Amino acid sequence: MDQTQTPIIQTVGVCQEYKLPRTSIFGERPILAALKDVDFYAMQGESVGIVGESGAGKSTLTRILVGMEKPTSGVFTFKNQEVWSSADDFKKEFRRSVQMVLQNPRSSFDPRMTIAQSLLQPLRGLEIEGDHQARINVVLEQVGLGKDSLKKYPYEFSGGQLQRVAIARALIPDPKVLIADEPVSALDVSIQAQVLNLLNDLVKDLNLTLILITHDLSVVSYATSRVAIIVDGRIEEVDSPKALFRNPKSAIAKSFVDSVLTVGKGIEGESLF
Amino acid sequence: METFALKVENLVVALDDLVAVRGVSFTIEKGERWGLVGESGAGKSLTALAVMGLLQDGWKTSGHVWHDGIDLLQASDKTLSSRRGRTMSMVFQDPTTALNPVAKVGKQITWILRHHLKVNKKEAYEQSLELLNKMNLPRPESIMDSYPHQLSGGQRQRIMIAMALACYPELIIADEPTTALDVTVQKQVLRLLDAAVSERNCGLLLITHDLPVIAAMCENVAVMYGGRIVETGAISEVFTNPRHPYTKGLLASQPTLDNIDLDGGTRLPSIRGSVPPLHAMPPGCAFAERCDFATERCKELPELDGETHRVACWNPLMSTAEGV
Numbered sequence: 267m268d269q270t271q272t273p274i275i276q277t278v279g280v281c282q283e284y285k286l287p288r289t290s291i292f293g294e295r296p297i298l299a300a301l302k303d304v305d306f307y308a309m310q311g312e313s314v315g316i317v318g319e320s321g322a323g324k325s326t327l328t329r330i331l332v333g334m335e336k337p338t339s340g341v342f343t344f345k346n347q348e349v350w351s352s353a354d355d356f357k358k359e360f361r362r363s364v365q366m367v368l369q370n371p372r373s374s375f376d377p378r379m380t381i382a383q384s385l386l387q388p389l390r391g392l393e394i395e396g397d398h399q400a401r402i403n404v405v406l407e408q409v410g411l412g413k414d415s416l417k418k419y420p421y422e423f424s425g426g427q428l429q430r431v432a433i434a435r436a437l438i439p440d441p442k443v444l445i446a447d448e449p450v451s452a453l454d455v456s457i458q459a460q461v462l463n464l465l466n467d468l469v470k471d472l473n474l475t476l477i478l479i480t481h482d483l484s485v486v487s488y489a490t491s492r493v494a495i496i497v498d499g500r501i502e503e504v505d506s507p508k509a510l511f512r513n514p515k516s517a518i519a520k521s522f523v524d525s526v527l528t529v530g531k532g533i534e535g536e537s538l539f
Numbered sequence: 540m541e542t543f544a545l546k547v548e549n550l551v552v553a554l555d556d557l558v559a560v561r562g563v564s565f566t567i568e569k570g571e572r573w574g575l576v577g578e579s580g581a582g583k584s585l586t587a588l589a590v591m592g593l594l595q596d597g598w599k600t601s602g603h604v605w606h607d608g609i610d611l612l613q614a615s616d617k618t619l620s621s622r623r624g625r626t627m628s629m630v631f632q633d634p635t636t637a638l639n640p641v642a643k644v645g646k647q648i649t650w651i652l653r654h655h656l657k658v659n660k661k662e663a664y665e666q667s668l669e670l671l672n673k674m675n676l677p678r679p680e681s682i683m684d685s686y687p688h689q690l691s692g693g694q695r696q697r698i699m700i701a702m703a704l705a706c707y708p709e710l711i712i713a714d715e716p717t718t719a720l721d722v723t724v725q726k727q728v729l730r731l732l733d734a735a736v737s738e739r740n741c742g743l744l745l746i747t748h749d750l751p752v753i754a755a756m757c758e759n760v761a762v763m764y765g766g767r768i769v770e771t772g773a774i775s776e777v778f779t780n781p782r783h784p785y786t787k788g789l790l791a792s793q794p795t796l797d798n799i800d801l802d803g804g805t806r807l808p809s810i811r812g813s814v815p816p817l818h819a820m821p822p823g824c825a826f827a828e829r830c831d832f833a834t835e836r837c838k839e840l841p842e843l844d845g846e847t848h849r850v851a852c853w854n855p856l857m858s859t860a861e862g863v
Contacts, residue, residue, distance in 0.1 A: 319721040319722075319723060320692070320721055424813040424814070425579075425813075426813055427813065454578040454579055454748065454813075454814065455578060455748050455749075455750070455789055455792065455793065456578060456788060456789055456792055456809070456810040456813075456814075457809075457813060458792065459792035459793075459794075459807040459808065459809035459810070460809040460810075460811075462794070462807060463806055463807055463809055466806070481721060481722055482722070483722070484793075484794040485794055487794070488794035488807065521723055522722070522723065524726075525722040525723045525725060525726055526722070527725075527726070527749075527751035527752060527754075527755055528751050528754075529750050529751050529754045529778055529790060529793065530754060530778065530779075531751070531754070531755060532755050533726055533729050533730055533733060533755045533756070538754065538755070538774070538775065539775050539778070539779050
């Protein structure tokens with residue numbers, strides 16, 4: 267970590283435990299430790315990837331980072347200030363500054379609202395003052411959509427276009443951190459590149475911090491400069507994609523790198539053509 | 540006796556005036572692995588469902604699908620039932636929804652064996668155990684005695700493959716068999732499918748949007764776009780030397796570990812626009828709108844042209860191979 271700068275968002279020793287349903291009448295409820303002592307940080311303007319299998323704790327970590335869940339123990343800070351014990355004003359700033367793009371745009375919009383209505387929600391909900399219409403127009407242009415989209419309903423868009431709208435909705439409150447949970451895995455192959463390029467451009471233009479959660483190592487290596495591999499609730503290895511691919515240190519990182527298939531390689535990694 | 544496992548001739552699948560598959564032809568020999576690539580809406584899954592006779596009510600088909608000496612499109616429900624699961628079987632994308640949630644795994648596998656092969660309970664049980672053993676599933680006895688929800692996604696998909704293989708089919712259709720699985724499990728499942736096809740010399744129709752999976756598994760490939768095959772041939776030719784602009788764009792837009800710097804600074808080449816919706820499918824080449832090489836002529840429908848490496852394009856990209 268760069269010593270001169272403090273991370274914009276950080277977790278130190280975060281554990282998250284869930285109580286499972288009782289298995290006997292008198293016994294204690296069993297506990298599932300979803301995150302175990304997780305140290306994670308991201309600097310302003312940095313792109314960080316989080317990679318893991320399903321059930322590894324990716325989603326739990328995401329929920330903690332957006333402030334949807336309070337960790338069982340450990341410290342979660344935004345701009346060097348503990349979020350959960352902070353004053354209401356700071357919480358409001360935090361909510362505004364950390365926004366999220368979800369995996370499936372189809373299920374993340376209210377089908378009965380026009381895009382204009384959907385885009386107004388964050389401005390109203392977060393009680394942001396100013397010219398709302400002007401803000402919406404600026405953001406629409408940033409994601410490459412025309413003003414004619416405002417009157418449309420979600421069903422009128424293709425998956426890729428709707429994901430652009432979802433990115434626009436996340437950008438509306440002028441966030442500092444954008445958390446994208448599998449932003450392209452529900453999209454068609456030929457559209458994925460468009461959305462990934464858009465995310466990359468936005469991060470550079472707006473100096474955003476991007477936290478990209480995915481199970482696809484090639485997507486992460488394309489879009490981020492640092493990757494954390496999370497296994498069974500623990501962060502096993504953090505490194506640049508380059509180092510990770512050339513020289514994975516842990517066995518689990520190696521198994522991830524080995525599992526990436528590329529065109530022209532056989533199942534065992536042999537060259538085909 | 541025929542040498543092919545499946546022969547599709549000019550298959551058209553339509554719902555009222557919406558034509559989703561617009562004349563698809565291909566042949567899969569026994570022991571051949573055939574890949575079908577395309578995006579959602581390209582018609583690849585409908586092609587598979589039409590072959591299996593599993594289209595929902597209202598979908599109309601025309602053309603011919605030859606398999607096991609009969610035309611499946613003309614066959615009665617009874618004939619189809621006698622083939623499904625025995626001479627041809629299908630592995631679905633999501634094993635969670637494809638398995639029966641209220642029956643134990645062992646029961647579901649033995650059902651197939653008892654129905655098609657008329658073996659008794661004990662034999663069916665033994666054969667099922669052997670199948671699960673082959674799928675590298677640990678403690679097959681306890682898996683036979685579990686319900687699908689008690690197993691992991693990878694285990695369930697291996698059970699689906701075991702069920703597909705149970706009666707030694709001539710043809711296996713795998714529709715996105717690894718899309719719902721974790722990457723680390725993906726390879727194990729592909730390896731099993733690969734071994735099963737080699738061992739039994741059956742035809743494999745692998746449907747996916749994942750180009751690397753097709754490249755690793757198949758010998759031949761067809762690229763579908765807008766309900767038609769736009770390019771087909773041997774993997775080694777189509778993927779190294781794509782002649783249709785769509786195939787080339789697809790291959791280029793994949794983030795792979797070779798075409799990026801691994802420092803987060805590269806831009807991926809992307810195909811502009813998106814797939815035209817079914818009701819607005821242009822009469823000519825469906826890709827023309829998104830194509831950099833489109834000309835006036837692309838308003839007419841191009842047919843597949845060529846000998847082994849065939850492409851349906853008026854302005855195919857020049858081959859880089861010498862002499863061609």
